[in-house]
Amino acid sequence: MPHQAPSTAPRAGAARNPGDRPAIRLTGLQKHFAEVRAVDGVDLDIPPGEFFSMLGPSGSGKTTVLRLIAGFELPTAGSIQLAGRDVSTLAPFDRDVNTVFQDYALFPHMSVQQNVEYGLRVKGVGKAERRQRAEDALRTVRLEEYGRRKPSQLSGGQRQRVALARALVNRPKVLLLDEPLGALDLKLRQAMQVELKQIQREVGITFVFVTHDQDEALTMSDRIAVFNAGRIEQVGTPLEVYEKPATAFVAGFVGTSNLLSGRGAEAVIGRPGVFSIRPEKITIDGNLASPAGPGETSATGIVTDVVYAGSTVRYAVALDAGGQLSVVRQNISAPTEFADGRVRLSWRREHSFRVPEAG
Ligand code: ADP
Numbered sequence: 001m002p003h004q005a006p007s008t009a010p011r012a013g014a015a016r017n018p019g020d021r022p023a024i025r026l027t028g029l030q031k032h033f034a035e036v037r038a039v040d041g042v043d044l045d046i047p048p049g050e051f052f053s054m055l056g057p058s059g060s061g062k063t064t065v066l067r068l069i070a071g072f073e074l075p076t077a078g079s080i081q082l083a084g085r086d087v088s089t090l091a092p093f094d095r096d097v098n099t100v101f102q103d104y105a106l107f108p109h110m111s112v113q114q115n116v117e118y119g120l121r122v123k124g125v126g127k128a129e130r131r132q133r134a135e136d137a138l139r140t141v142r143l144e145e146y147g148r149r150k151p152s153q154l155s156g157g158q159r160q161r162v163a164l165a166r167a168l169v170n171r172p173k174v175l176l177l178d179e180p181l182g183a184l185d186l187k188l189r190q191a192m193q194v195e196l197k198q199i200q201r202e203v204g205i206t207f208v209f210v211t212h213d214q215d216e217a218l219t220m221s222d223r224i225a226v227f228n229a230g231r232i233e234q235v236g237t238p239l240e241v242y243e244k245p246a247t248a249f250v251a252g253f254v255g256t257s258n259l260l261s262g263r264g265a266e267a268v269i270g271r272p273g274v275f276s277i278r279p280e281k282i283t284i285d286g287n288l289a290s291p292a293g294p295g296e297t298s299a300t301g302i303v304t305d306v307v308y309a310g311s312t313v314r315y316a317v318a319l320d321a322g323g324q325l326s327v328v329r330q331n332i333s334a335p336t337e338f339a340d341g342r343v344r345l346s347w348r349r350e351h352s353f354r355v356p357e358a359g
Pocket residue numbers: 033036037038056057058059060061062063064065
């Protein structure tokens with residue numbers, strides 16, 4: 001059963017005064033393309049100024065939700081409110097939102113400054129104001145020195161920031177970002193994650209950020225919605241979604257899937273069901289006889305695989321009771337120490353928790 005975080009579930013009593021109005025409210029939102037249910041009943045409130053991420057695998061409906069909010073698609077059913085106003089059937093330019101796409105779509109023949117000014121020019125904003133606002137937007141994205149360059153004279157990260165400036169210059173209430181960092185290499189991507197979050201804090205605009213990368217969502221977001229097959233499985237803070245996944249799908253998608261079920265669960269946990277334990281919560285020990293501490297759960301098994309990842313080492317352990325667990329350990333000693341050996345795993349009882357079965 002899909003779980004809704006307490007902050008979004010109870011609609012009654014919400015928004016009594018205008019200041020409480022969510023920046024975005026989706027109610028029973030559906031979008032079908034012929035027989036494909038791209039969006040299959042989404043209810044969601046996003047408060048003003050939040051950095052909100054939509055996380056999910058490819059094809060789970062994230063982009064379609066974003067396009068519905070922007071007005072590039074019309075819903076099959078349900079409604080979209082922006083700051084309390086129903087915009088479900090309004091044209092994109094009648095909605096106070098802007099979108100930043102992964103392919104920046106900058107005009108190659110225009111300078112950076114002209115690219116940023118372009119939207120204002122189309123709207124008929126005068127030259128002096130246009131220039132001032134474009135300069136402000138370029139300063140916000142730390143590109144004030146680059147206004148005269150052409151997009152081809154910029155790095156990928158800088159082009160991405162120009163695309164952001166081009167959206168910010170319109171001073172929208174809501175900014176929609178569809179995998180905006182997807183084209184960048186890892187180092188640049190991580191730097192931009194930090195920077196984008198800082199910029200969002202500075203400008204105070206509501207950001208709706210789409211990504212399929214769980215680390216990115218966990219790093220950047222105030223709250224995350226985890227999408228699966230056109231529906232939201234869980235909404236919560238990064239901590240809630242990671243530490244207390246509401247479904248087996250969320251447990252597997254946000255973080256490493258480390259589930260115990262069936263015979264293994266009964267023997268180790270002591271009751272039937274599907275249980276999730278995060279790999280970094282598990283201690284691995286070569287001494288099988290160490291006593292279990294109070295409040296601890298333990299299981300013995302054999303190491304079947306050791307993956308060396310520099311700062312960490314990951315062990316796959318086949319449990320004697322059945323099932324397999326993955327253990328992540330900080331690389332503080334010889335990384336091959338448990339290779340092919342028998343080990344004892346232990347973790348605090350509250351770190352294994354039951355997740356509802358899929359279906
Ligand atoms: P995501 O952004 O999470 O990868 P999308 O929202 O792009 O997912 O797609 C959700 C589903 O809707 C996919 O099965 C996709 O193929 C389908 N879809 C999206 N846009 C269209 C369209 N214009 N016509 C037909 N099917 C579409």
